[in-house]
Amino acid sequence: MESRFPTERLRKLREALEGLKLEGYLVFHPANIHYFTGSQQAGELSQALLITPDSAILFLPEMGAYQVSRELKAKVDLEVSRVGEEALTRLRKAVQAFKLLGFDDASQARLTKLRVGGVKLKAHPEIAEGLRMVKDEGEIRAMRKAASILKRGFRAVLNVLKPGIREFEVAAEAEYALRMGGSDFYAFPSLVASGGRSAYPHGPPTSRKLRRGDVVVVDLGARFSGYCVDATRTFLIGEAKPTVLKAYQAVLEAYKMAAGRVRPGMSGSEADEYARRLLQARGFGEAFTHGLGHGVGLEVHEAPRLSPSSRDLLKAGSTFTLEPGVYLPGRFGIRVEDTFLLAEDGVKPLTGWVEKETLLV
Numbered sequence: 001m002e003s004r005f006p007t008e009r010l011r012k013l014r015e016a017l018e019g020l021k022l023e024g025y026l027v028f029h030p031a032n033i034h035y036f037t038g039s040q041q042a043g044e045l046s047q048a049l050l051i052t053p054d055s056a057i058l059f060l061p062e063m064g065a066y067q068v069s070r071e072l073k074a075k076v077d078l079e080v081s082r083v084g085e086e087a088l089t090r091l092r093k094a095v096q097a098f099k100l101l102g103f104d105d106a107s108q109a110r111l112t113k114l115r116v117g118g119v120k121l122k123a124h125p126e127i128a129e130g131l132r133m134v135k136d137e138g139e140i141r142a143m144r145k146a147a148s149i150l151k152r153g154f155r156a157v158l159n160v161l162k163p164g165i166r167e168f169e170v171a172a173e174a175e176y177a178l179r180m181g182g183s184d185f186y187a188f189p190s191l192v193a194s195g196g197r198s199a200y201p202h203g204p205p206t207s208r209k210l211r212r213g214d215v216v217v218v219d220l221g222a223r224f225s226g227y228c229v230d231a232t233r234t235f236l237i238g239e240a241k242p243t244v245l246k247a248y249q250a251v252l253e254a255y256k257m258a259a260g261r262v263r264p265g266m267s268g269s270e271a272d273e274y275a276r277r278l279l280q281a282r283g284f285g286e287a288f289t290h291g292l293g294h295g296v297g298l299e300v301h302e303a304p305r306l307s308p309s310s311r312d313l314l315k316a317g318s319t320f321t322l323e324p325g326v327y328l329p330g331r332f333g334i335r336v337e338d339t340f341l342l343a344e345d346g347v348k349p350l351t352g353w354v355e356k357e358t359l360l361v
């Protein structure tokens with residue numbers, strides 16, 4: 001990742017601080033620290049990143065100092081605590097120089113430890129969240145690469161799907177292909193749910209053997225340079241029962257309806273409604289038990305949310321999933337999902353366009 005990206009993110013954050021009359025911003029959330037510094041390791045190891053109009057200071061333990069110093073992609077100073085030193089000591093001291101700081105996300109216990117010397121700490125999670133919601137070129141590049149790796153995972157699944165193979169074997173084949181494709185591990189543990197288990201929206205793989213007539217829901221994630229993509233395909237082993245086909249067609253229509261209608265400026269609930277109405281009209285409204293989608297980036301679930309209660313505004317440059325599904329307990333479940341990039345004129349698939357691919361095997 002080139003250094004101009006984290007540097008530009010810091011610039012935008014400082015702009016936001018000025019507007020809110022904050023003296024600085026304390027970043028605790030690992031993905032946010034990664035975002036502003038360009039270093040994943042910084043996110044994993046640091047106590048905090050303190051950003052002020054003219055400095056950015058990362059508080060981290062000695063063990064991470066060398067690696068983080070090599071990974072940093074913006075002008076960030078390191079405040080290194082020595083082994084054995086109480087982790088928050090240096091941060092607490094630094095914070096005392098201020099009257100009002102914003103922060104992204106922190107536990108009460110941590111805030112209590114830091115509220116010393118009269119400093120006011122005010123929660124402003126929306127600042128980092130809002131910046132992260134609109135992806136820059138560097139992020140989109142990483143997500144495109146993750147998407148090309150994910151394709152290899154699904155190809156591996158297609159190669160092994162047949163009666164007799166166990167769900168965990170399907171997951172293992174997918175994960176091996178993801179790793180061999182260069183995925184930073186996988187973005188989340190793969191879901192493989194077959195037969196009656198496909199009615200579980202989050203069915204982790206078991207030792208169940210696939211049988212003829214099974215519906216198989218496979219949900220995979222790949223990650224490259226810290227950036228995730230997420231997609232789901234529903235496969236059918238052999239002949240499809242008419243009810244399965246009917247549900248499948250409805251889910252596919254909902255997916256296409258949402259993908260065709262989503263535009264910048266729309267709220268997460270409006271987007272959700274397009275898919276939900278379609279499924280209601282097909283008699284599957286009650287069976288669509290989750291939101292239409294979620295933002296994807298450094299985290300596999302982040303802003304914006306696409307659900308009946310979401311007020312998040314979708315912006316050009318946002319990346320999120322569209323994943324309508326129907327789940328019929330005791331029978332089967334169907335879900336199709338892709339990660340999309342929202343452009344001015346609508347969504348562009350990052351992980352593939354479901355229609356072009358083999359769905360029934």
Ligand SMILES: [Mn+2]
Binds near residue numbers: 230323
């Ligand atoms: Mn998802």
